[in-house]
Amino acid sequence: MDFGSFGEKPVRVLLIDRDRGEYTLIGQLLSSLGHDAYELTWCWQTEHAIEAIFSDLHDVVLLDYQSDPAAGQAILAKAVQMNCPVPIIVMTAEMDRNIDREAIRSGASDYLLKGRIDSQVLERTLRYAMERKIAEAKLARLAHYDPLTNVPNRILFRDRLSRVLERARRGQQTVALFFIDLDGFKQVNDTLGHEAGDELIRTVAERLSHCMRRSDSVARIGGDEFTVILEDVDTTSDIVNVARKAIDVISRPVMLGGQQVFVGASIGIAVFPEAGEDVDSLLKHADMAMYQAKGLRGSAYRFYTEKMNVEAMNQMYLEADLRRALRRGEFELYYQPRIALDGEQVAGVEALLRWNHPVRGIVSPADFIPLAEEVGLIVPLGYWVIHQACADMRAMDARNVDPIHIAVNLSFKQFADEKFAQTVGNIIDAAGIDARRLEFELTETAIMSSVEDIERCMQLIRELGPTFSLDDFGTGYSSFAHIQRLPIGALKIDRSFVKNVITTHDDATIVKAMISLAHNLGLKVIAEGAETGEQVDFLRDHACDQVQGYFFSRPLPFMDLLDKIQRTFFPATSAAASLTL
Ligand code: C2E
Numbered sequence: 001m002d003f004g005s006f007g008e009k010p011v012r013v014l015l016i017d018r019d020r021g022e023y024t025l026i027g028q029l030l031s032s033l034g035h036d037a038y039e040l041t042w043c044w045q046t047e048h049a050i051e052a053i054f055s056d057l058h059d060v061v062l063l064d065y066q067s068d069p070a071a072g073q074a075i076l077a078k079a080v081q082m083n084c085p086v087p088i089i090v091m092t093a094e095m096d097r098n099i100d101r102e103a104i105r106s107g108a109s110d111y112l113l114k115g116r117i118d119s120q121v122l123e124r125t126l127r128y129a130m131e132r133k134i135a136e137a138k139l140a141r142l143a144h145y146d147p148l149t150n151v152p153n154r155i156l157f158r159d160r161l162s163r164v165l166e167r168a169r170r171g172q173q174t175v176a177l178f179f180i181d182l183d184g185f186k187q188v189n190d191t192l193g194h195e196a197g198d199e200l201i202r203t204v205a206e207r208l209s210h211c212m213r214r215s216d217s218v219a220r221i222g223g224d225e226f227t228v229i230l231e232d233v234d235t236t237s238d239i240v241n242v243a244r245k246a247i248d249v250i251s252r253p254v255m256l257g258g259q260q261v262f263v264g265a266s267i268g269i270a271v272f273p274e275a276g277e278d279v280d281s282l283l284k285h286a287d288m289a290m291y292q293a294k295g296l297r298g299s300a301y302r303f304y305t306e307k308m309n310v311e312a313m314n315q316m317y318l319e320a321d322l323r324r325a326l327r328r329g330e331f332e333l334y335y336q337p338r339i340a341l342d343g344e345q346v347a348g349v350e351a352l353l354r355w356n357h358p359v360r361g362i363v364s365p366a367d368f369i370p371l372a373e374e375v376g377l378i379v380p381l382g383y384w385v386i387h388q389a390c391a392d393m394r395a396m397d398a399r400n401v402d403p404i405h406i407a408v409n410l411s412f413k414q415f416a417d418e419k420f421a422q423t424v425g426n427i428i429d430a431a432g433i434d435a436r437r438l439e440f441e442l443t444e445t446a447i448m449s450s451v452e453d454i455e456r457c458m459q460l461i462r463e464l465g466p467t468f469s470l471d472d473f474g475t476g477y478s479s480f481a482h483i484q485r486l487p488i489g490a491l492k493i494d495r496s497f498v499k500n501v502i503t504t505h506d507d508a509t510i511v512k513a514m515i516s517l518a519h520n521l522g523l524k525v526i527a528e529g530a531e532t533g534e535q536v537d538f539l540r541d542h543a544c545d546q547v548q549g550y551f552f553s554r555p556l557p558f559m560d561l562l563d564k565i566q567r568t569f570f571p572a573t574s575a576a577a578s579l580t581l
């Protein structure tokens with residue numbers, strides 16, 4: 001067989017051997033085989049061997065087994081365990097017959113006997129090893145991937161799922177398994193022929209793969225059956241969203257032989273660990289749920305466990321309810337005063353959203369803001385809040401209430417709207433208010449989410465007049481360098497610290513540190529959630545600027561707020577008190 005220099009690129013050989021003599025020898029043998037046919041890299045430090053093997057810079061590895069067989073064995077074992085993509089040839093001493101065989105069993109591609117290597121033997125061994133590795137990879141692909149769609153087949157799917165479950169067991173994570181069956185596939189096959197059917201299957205596989213996260217694994221396990229593994233999912237509503245997205249992409253029209261064809265999908269969902277703890281039971285239960293979904297007029301999803309079906313239904317109702325609420329004007333802003341501790345006067349108020357649900361009564365934002373964020377409703381809802389806060393500011397001015405700040409909470413999702421700054425500007429202009437009295441509260445998570453976009457947007461808004469404060473400070477993660485760079489004027493210490501400031505020494509220390517840290521950064525400090533006089537005294541003693549909490553006032557409907565401000569904090573119109581933050 002002729003192994004002449006086929007292929008244009010030089011073959012990149014990695015030699016792992018402590019012995020310089022060996023490097024010189026192999027180098028000479030390779031260069032005798034043709035000028036640019038081989039490129040030799042030498043790794044003499046065995047502790048760097050694995051790194052070098054996986055560096056993606058080599059086509060084949062020569063590994064010394066003679067001078068330190070144990071080290072060589074360890075490297076080989078590790079490389080094989082890590083699914084080494086390049087062939088490894090071990091170089092042994094002549095008397096080590098057993099070691100040779102052992103090495104091959106452990107995953108080496110071949111072996112060479114040191115002292116018996118000439119250029120021809122070397123070349124043949126290198127080429128054989130490389131060819132075989134390529135053939136192996138092709139075979140492995142055929143065995144594990146569906147040739148029609150190129151997505152994993154049932155075998156690889158089972159293997160992946162069992163690995164994912166192992167990880168999930170260790171990390172106590174949730175895994176969702178989708179069993180997807182197309183609705184109407186048989187008709188396409190029967191009326192348009194198998195080729196059209198194949199094309200449809202290819203399209204579905206492609207669309208499914210595209211709409212999943214990288215970590216989610218799509219597989220084809222039968223004619224028109226697909227599975228998806230969603231690793232590490234948080235909530236039922238996350239799973240529901242993916243299921244809907246999958247149904248949505250599959251239901252889009254497909255062009256087959258010049259015709260638009262529509263198919264649907266039924267999805268059964270089994271969630272680990274509730275619906276099963278191993279591959280077989282999850283698969284069986286997802287399949288059963290799929291049959292139930294089929295019964296629901298098609299293009300539907302069903303969970304295997306009833307509890308999750310109920311959760312998913314509730315979420316659907318809540319979402320529909322939320323959309324209706326916005327149209328019907330069921331939202332209202334409550335306001336909670338912030339009191340300046342130097343004179344005990346109202347320095348501002350925070351607008352807090354309430355939902356006056358026709359059946360459930362007043363719903364707290366904690367119960368609907370996360371869902372509104374998830375389904376994108378937070379954007380229109382957020383604009384409504386800003387708009388209403390501006391209108392209320394005007395109403396206060398009309399009643400000659402002293403000019404105070406109104407703070408509005410923003411969700412990081414609102415920044416995703418490209419026109420956010422511009423729309424805020426329009427709302428402010430339309431309301432004709434003094435924009436400097438508008439303040440936006442952002443959480444640490446929000447400012448850390450997409451650093452550059454947020455910074456640009458904040459600067460734009462800052463130029464319009466509004467200021468920013470950092471909400472729930474201490475509960476998230478944010479870097480001080482970042483806080484300093486952003487146009488933030490105040491920190492709001494989270495309620496969880498203030499709550500224990502009298503009883504817990506650690507929390508008292510933290511609150512003191514936060515106050516001085518904020519002051520060192522030139523920021524005001526507002527403590528949230530003070531409920532007792534002692535807490536307020538502590539905060540005043542440690543130079544906290546403002547306090548917001550039940551001690552002074554709960555959040556109030558707008559009219560009650562006006563009443564309270566005028567009666568309690570500005571008795572007999574103390575018009576002198578013009579407060580700014
Ligand atoms: P937040 O911005 O940290 O608001 C302070 C929360 O603490 C409010 O809860 C308030 O009622 C509560 N609170 C104030 N003082 C005390 C106190 O002394 N003791 C106790 N136990 N609680 C106190 P609320 O109104 O339920 O709002 C919860 C969260 O919902 C807010 O936390 C904010 O993150 C979010 N939120 C409220 N309105 C909006 C909004 O319009 N848009 C957005 N994106 N989020 C909002």
Ligand code: MG
Nearest residue numbers: 350409441471
């Ligand atoms: Mg807030």
Ligand code: MG
Nearest residue numbers: 471472492528
């Ligand atoms: Mg807060």
